[in-house]
Amino acid sequence: TPDPHNIQGDIIVGIPKKTQTYFFFQIDGDPSLFRKALVDIVPLIKTAAQVQKDREALREHKRRHGHGGDGPGPLLKMTGTQIAFSNAGLVKMGISGVATPSSSDPKSDPFVKGQFRDAQNIGDAGTGDADNFKPAWDPAFGNANIDGVIFVGGDSHHSVNEKMEEIKRILGPSVKEVISIIGDTRPKNESGHEHFGFLDGISNPTIEGLDKNPLPGPKPIAAKHLITGQTSDANTPPVIIDGSFLAFRYLFQLVPEFNEFLKSNPIKGKNLSDEEGSELLGARMVGRWKSGAPIDLTPNKDDPNLGNDSQRNHRNNNFFYTNELTVTMGDQTHCPFSAHTRKTNPRADFTEHGRGGDILDSHRIARRGIQFGPEVTQEEANNKRTIHGRGLLFVCYQSDILNGFQFVQKSWANNPDFLDLALDNKGNKLSPGLDSIIGQNAESGRDVVGTDPADPDGKITIPRFIVPRGGEYFFSPSITALRDIIAL
Template identity: 30%
Template structure:
């Protein structure tokens, strides 16, 4: 398997990472001084942060898949590979390290995969926007966005404020580490399709409505660059499909201010002075089978996304975006209006699409995305892993 220490490994496209929860660090015997130095959101855990995250009602922790959110999850292994054979080989090597150790038990597993469509379960091209990080040598997808300081995503380096993010003690534990958020998100694909059909008079209008809610056509083509019709070629072009700003669209005639992508990354909006403090590295991969095209009835099968956030600031990155931008609207002058797709609606949600002469108003938005569980984790650097391995409980 590849790692930061062996980037030229023959298995460079297969990765296994290890992250620990706060309870996991306690179980390993991390000193009290070290435990107290972690971000307080991490110390509390995701379940305790449910209200702030919008994990209420059906998404509340009492409905989560066990053992997620219970405190019983101590270590999270994440494996990524281009094919099942390499994946299983990598996982087996990981299993060998703990199979015969006392007090360690595998509690939960979630298999994920890329869908045959190359899209997420609602049908949109995913994984388009990502920030460039200074020193990484990897360019971002938006030429209008300057690379971010490494300290926004990795502890021990300068961040966008010009200082160093708070880091767990001692230095060997915190440096080169980062926080990771894992969330299992069930997607109600049939309900989403039904809502589009009920609020549109034709297939083309359904597609436009879906694009207005997301901020992109399903192909990935952004409304900011092609507001009137889809452009699959643009959507598939990773050099162009994220290269835009919203400066020429303050009212939102092209991309509605409350649309999902404009909330998740307002880019050059009036809040642009603080946008750079809330950018995240986000990744998602699907679980469960695809709902066949055209099916409008729920088949009762679990499907959705495993979501991952990586960053140095749990509070001002993941939690802020989730609470203030996804489940709030004050920052855009929208009051309590929530994200039309990912917001924690309860069947009474509303959404306004700017248009001339009269805006289109959607009502009765249901919850399309339900949280099935999650964990706040800390991903140590290689030196920190060695330090943790030498702890004596």
């Protein structure tokens, strides 16, 4: 089992955060200067064991004061710092041994190539042919010059800025900032909800042997799917033991446009008002209602008690697209195969069909993102057009980028034939089309099947509401790797 005192805390626990600053940097000048400065950065990095303690303190604070440190009464100051390196950064420092385990060829290893050169593979729009493809990204991410990222999550901008200043003082001129991005959870009742309005962060893999009381839902997975170097093979490079790969995506969301699309395309039904039809369409695109309630369990209307219910009856993640075994496989009346959650974690669709839990488990990812940008303004709502940039700073961890993020995006979300368990009205296999939310194939239209429960064969074309404008693949080393191998 991996050691919680050695693993960075965001990987298996998740840094508690109201806000988080990502400092993307380039190692400047002689890399040994940076490696020396790292000696004083390492003690600032929070381990999984420490983050677990922070979470307990936060729970206790909530129990006593009714809020997480931001209401009346005592505040709870808290930050968590993490660090990760791109392949370019590791190469600059002369650190070898980090590569995507399942990749046989460095030329096609997404980690070694960097995400800029993997962008066409994962469906981002851009220009140029396969050999010199240039994704339509922001310049900071467009030159493949990011060596690493340090990020600090915490209770407030004040706490995070203080910690960030301390870090920058330690690093001094050994790094150059490429870009800093600030993420913020949304205000009040929208806290925990992403910008389209849906509760996020409900379903993440739990880990065998580490999570003592996993909530009902998908079974815990082996640590080796999230943590690198979990093998008894004596040839395992020490640098990868207790580490994880971090996939970062800078994803802008067109919120007024998304809302307008739902409004203009309500699902028609006997007992549905237009407003309810629009809400149903949104839920069938995501796989959950805005409250978080899974449509597999409540297909006709939202059920906020169920959405919030991770703790009381542990119901909001305990579903398998089998409609509690009341209907046969291939059914889309509760949830279309094109729904975002069903595409990205098909649960029993996959395991019940002889394709083995371990294979599904190898495609699970631990998501730790945060929102960025302001709330939709009145002007934007009126004009149904985005003026201010907002979206998701998507972060996920996995032990293998080919099996994890890249696979989920490329082979599931962007693949119109996944998962073709349903039959069309002529009895042929029905391709579900793209993932309604994140499916993408350059600039081409996003055809999606099954959004209307009364017409499982029905196809609609959904515009792109998510615009990727950058990203990188990183490796988050263990504390011992940072201290004994990378720092000088």
